[in-house]
Amino acid sequence: MINYLANPNRFLNFMKPIEFSIGVFTFLFIFIGLYLSLFNSPEDYQQGDTVRIMYIHVPFAWFASFLYFSISIASIFFLIWKHPFADIIARSIAPLGLIFSILTILTGSLWGKPMWGTWWVWDARLTSMLILCIFYFAYIGISNAFPRKIDGSKPAAILAIVGMVNLPIIKFSVDWWNTLHQPASIIRFDGPSINQEMLLPLVIMLLGFLFMSIFIILINIKTNLIYKKYQSEILKLG
Amino acid sequence: MKPKSQRLIILFFFLTLLGLSTFLVLKSLEDNIVYFYSPTDINEKILSNEFDLSKRIRIGGLVKENSILKEGKKISFKIHDGIDEILVIYNGILPDLFREEQGVVALGKIENKNFSAIEILAKHDENYMPKEVSDMLKKNGKWKGKLN
Numbered sequence: 001m002i003n004y005l006a007n008p009n010r011f012l013n014f015m016k017p018i019e020f021s022i023g024v025f026t027f028l029f030i031f032i033g034l035y036l037s038l039f040n041s042p043e044d045y046q047q048g049d050t051v052r053i054m055y056i057h058v059p060f061a062w063f064a065s066f067l068y069f070s071i072s073i074a075s076i077f078f079l080i081w082k083h084p085f086a087d088i089i090a091r092s093i094a095p096l097g098l099i100f101s102i103l104t105i106l107t108g109s110l111w112g113k114p115m116w117g118t119w120w121v122w123d124a125r126l127t128s129m130l131i132l133c134i135f136y137f138a139y140i141g142i143s144n145a146f147p148r149k150i151d152g153s154k155p156a157a158i159l160a161i162v163g164m165v166n167l168p169i170i171k172f173s174v175d176w177w178n179t180l181h182q183p184a185s186i187i188r189f190d191g192p193s194i195n196q197e198m199l200l201p202l203v204i205m206l207l208g209f210l211f212m213s214i215f216i217i218l219i220n221i222k223t224n225l226i227y228k229k230y231q232s233e234i235l236k237l238g
Numbered sequence: 239m240k241p242k243s244q245r246l247i248i249l250f251f252f253l254t255l256l257g258l259s260t261f262l263v264l265k266s267l268e269d270n271i272v273y274f275y276s277p278t279d280i281n282e283k284i285l286s287n288e289f290d291l292s293k294r295i296r297i298g299g300l301v302k303e304n305s306i307l308k309e310g311k312k313i314s315f316k317i318h319d320g321i322d323e324i325l326v327i328y329n330g331i332l333p334d335l336f337r338e339e340q341g342v343v344a345l346g347k348i349e350n351k352n353f354s355a356i357e358i359l360a361k362h363d364e365n366y367m368p369k370e371v372s373d374m375l376k377k378n379g380k381w382k383g384k385l386n
Binding site: 042043044045046047051054076079080081114115116117118121122123124161162164165169176177178179180182183184185188193194195197198 | 242245246249252253256257260264268271272273274275276298333334335343358359360361362363364365366367368369370371372373
C-alpha cells in the first residue's frame with residue numbers, strides 16, 4: 001500500500017475523489033465544534049468562560065506535535081529508502097506545523113495571564129513547546145537554504161529526526177518535573193479528568209483539526225509537486 | 239550488506255545514542271528543570287545543607303485551609319503538600335484563582351525559616367467540570383481534596 005502510494009501521480013489520483021469530502025468534513029467539524037465550544041458548553045467551575053480557549057489550544061498543541069512526528073517519519077523514509085516523495089510530504093507539512101506551534105503558545109499565554117497571573121514562565125512544558133517551534137523554524141530554514149532546494153533535503157531530514165527526542169519530553173514534561181502547566185487531562189491512566197459535556201466539543205474540534213490538516217497538507221503537496229516539475233523544466237531549457 | 243539496511247542500522251544506533259544522551263542531560267539538569275520545589279523538598283534540602291539560602295527559588299503546593307491572614311496589604315499563608323508546610327509572607331497582588339486548597343507557586347527567598355515571596359502565581363489542576371457538577375460533588379460529600 002505504502003509502496004503503491006509512494007508514486008506522486010498514483011497518490012494524487014487516489015486522493016482526488018476524497019479530497020472534496022475532506023474539505024466538507026473540515027468545515028462541518030470545525031463549525032459544529034466552534035459552536036459547541038463557544039456557545040453550547042458549560043463554564044468551568046474555576047475558570048469560568050476562559051476555559052473556552054482550551055478548545056482550540058489543545059488541538060493546536062496536539063497537532064503541532066503530531067505533525068512534527070509525521071515529518072520525522074517521512075524524513076526517515078527519505079533518508080533510508082531515498083523516496084523523493086517522502087521529502088515532498090515532509091516539506092508540505094512543516095509550515096502548517098509551525099503555525100500550529102506558534103498558535104499553541106499564543107493561545108496558551110492568553111489563558112495563562114488571567115489564570116496563572118503570567119503570560120509566560122520557563123517551566124518544562126512551555127519551554128519544550130517553544131523548542132518544538134524553533135525546530136519547525138530550523139527545518140523550514142534548512143530545507144530551503146540552498147539554491148537547488150533538493151540539496152537541503154538531507155540535512156533538514158536529519159534535523160527533523162534529531163528533533164524527535166523533544167516529543168516525549170513535551171508529552172511527559174508535566175509528569176516528570178514540577179511544572180506550572182497542569183498535567184494531562186485526556187490521555188491518562190485513569191481516564192479523562194474532564195467532564196463529558198466539555199470533552200465532546202473538544203473531540204469534535206480535534207476531528208476538525210485532523211481533516212483540516214489533511215486538506216491543507218494535500219494542497220501544499222500539490223503546490224510542491226508543481227514547483228518541482230517547473231524547476232526541472234527550467235533545468236531542461238538550461 | 240545492502241546500503242539500505244546499513245542506513246537503517248546507522249539510524250537505529252544514532253537514535254539510541256541520541257535518546258540516551260538526552261536522558262543523561264535531562265537527568266543531570268533535573269534541579270534546574272523543575273519549576274518549583276515542594277515544602278518537603280525544601281526542608282530536606284535545608285537539612286542536608288545543599289541549599290544556597292541567598293538564592294531566589296520557587297516553592298509550590300496548596301494553600302492551607304484557615305491559614306490566610308491579611309494585615310493591610312501584607313498577607314501570610316501556609317503552603318503545604320500533605321507532608322510538610324511552610325509559612326509564606328507576601329506583599330502584593332494575588333491572582334484571581336488564589337483561595338484555600340488551591341495550588342500556588344511562589345517566587346522568593348527563605349528568611350528565618352519563612353518564605354518571603356515577591357510573586358505569586360496560581361496553578362490550575364487537570365480537572366475540568368461545570369459549576370453544577372462541582373456543586374453537586376461538594377453537596378454529596380464526594381468532593382476530594384486535591385491531594386487524595
